[in-house]
Amino acid sequence: MTTAHPSRPIVVFANFLSDLAVDLDEGQILMEWAQQAPRKAWLLRPGDVLVSPVPLGPEFLRYVCDLTRTTPETVTVVTVPPAGAVPLARAVEEAGLGEHVRTLAGDRGAALLPTALDASVIAFARRTGLAVHPYPTVEAAEDALKMTMLLNTKAGFRETVEPLGMRLPAGRLCRRPATEGVVRELLGEYGSVVVKPDRSAGGHGMRFISRDDVRGGVFPALDAIGGPEGIWVVEECLDVAESVSIQLEVTPSGTHALFSGAMRTAHGSFTGYASPLPPSCAHVADELEEWGKALGRHLAAHGYAGPFGLDGLVDAHGVLYANESNIRRTATTTPHAMVTRLTTDSANPHPAWSVGKGWAQRSLGFEEALARLQASRLAFDPERGEGVVLYADAPLDGRSWRYAVVGTTTEDVEAREAALADVLAFERR
Incomplete structure (x- = not known):
């Protein structure tokens, strides 16, 4: 799991469906996140394999290969059929693709590059005889798993980093039955609090509660909080x-x-x-x-x-x-690797950049969206190392487009983003 591409080929294992960041019973949000798996194509080099929980559009894959100067025939994409809210490794096995992936990897001497290091990845690596990059052995990767799982929890983070000298918002850990009492106590000291599930990412599951929300002793914002055994963090809302x-x-x-x-x-x-x-x-x-x-x-x-x-x-x-x-590859790790790769040999080797999401007023196909960027001269220019990249494929709804903008300065990036909103006719939100 390193940002530098290893010397040997890799199996990019896009396991967004993982219990590392969010509990697997939060299946809907995990499957939504999995729709971003096509962005992993920006990591591919000749001989690499991408194992994806969603298909990649052929237009998008050609686009990625054109910008990265990679021949499409030298990379392999394995699309795993939907299997519900289960880890990607299990979905691979249930689809009967485990041997296929092992053969592809073994023929190239490749190693797994997972999005998230979890127990299912360790088990899959053992079954297929693959290493987990950048660890020297599967056992070494497994040794890191306990700390990886701990620090992807809110409680584990607070308990670990405070002794390291980090400043934290005032807060308390509690189990579900005690949550309302802790909220009442902290609201007595602070005007508002934030309630966080122990294992979550991207802000999923957070609740913001102010004194105004609990007039009359009612806690409507807590009604959706899960089972009685879960750990929660209640913090001062800064x-x-x-x-x-x-x-x-x-x-x-x-x-x-x-x-x-x-x-x-x-x-x-x-x-x-x-x-x-x-x-x-x-x-x-x-x-x-x-x-x-x-x-x-x-x-x-x-x-x-x-x-x-x-x-x-x-x-x-x-x-x-x-x-x-x-403690994993995040929503910005791959875009940064992409930007670095696309600008290293350009006139803009130290770029400013951004990633975002906009909603087009009507559905667009990938080729139409790209044609609009090209006609407006907003499309990424490899020589100048500037422009807009459609980095995550066409969205299922044709409207919710993820993009990256690369420029020379922060102001340049902001101007290009504003122009992009006009060119793709994004709604104002």
Whole structure:
């Protein structure tokens, strides 16, 4: 699981359906996230294999190969039929594709590159005789699993990072029966709180509760909270000016910062990202990196290798707070790898970039959307290293388009995003 492409071929294992970030009984949101699996095509090089829970459109695959200068016939895409809310490794086996993947990988001497390191990946690697990149053995990958699972929980994060010197919002851990009492107690000290399920990602499952919401002793916002055994975190709801993150990588030579930026959120849910950090919160960059490297050293001491992310919140006074960690490939890891790959030999080797999502007023096919970008001269230009990339294939509804914008400066990226909204006729939301 490294951002640098290994010297040997890889099996890009797009296991968005994993219990690492969200419990598997949250099947609907996992299957929604799995629709982004086509973006993993940007990692492919000759000899590589992509195992995807959703099909890739032929127009999209040609588009990716054109921009990455890869011959389509030199890569293989294995599409796994839907199997419900089960890990991708199990879906592969249920579809009878395990031997096919093993043969493809074995013929090339490839290793698995999972989106998330979980128990199902370890079991699949053992059954197929594959290594899990970048670990030297399957046993080494398994040794990292305990810490990986722990730090993808809200409780595990709080308990781990506070001794590492990170500043956290005031908060308490509790089980479901105690949640209302803890909410009442913290609302006595703070105007509002946020309630988070222990294992969640992208803001899924979060509830924001203010004193106004509990007049008369009623807690309507808590009605949807799950079973009695689950762990929840109740935290002070900060007056947030910016949501930020840094992505790092644990390697044999140490922990290295890769990039940082500002997250775009709506009601606590991730909607996009822009790198580098904007001037409004650039002052937290050093502290954010210091915290990230401290976490990386802790991960390395427990056997972890590869990329991870640390998210933070900057309050209205400019103070940084640690929010959560994502010990896996995140929603920005692959776009960053794509941007780096597309701009390395261009006139823009140190680009600013963003990822986002817009809703077209009417359904568009991939070729029509791309033709609009080309006609308006917004389409990515490999020589200049600038422009718009349709990085995740055509959406099922033809309207909810994910995109990346690459430019020379933050202002340049913002201008291109505004132009993109006009060209694809995005709704104003």
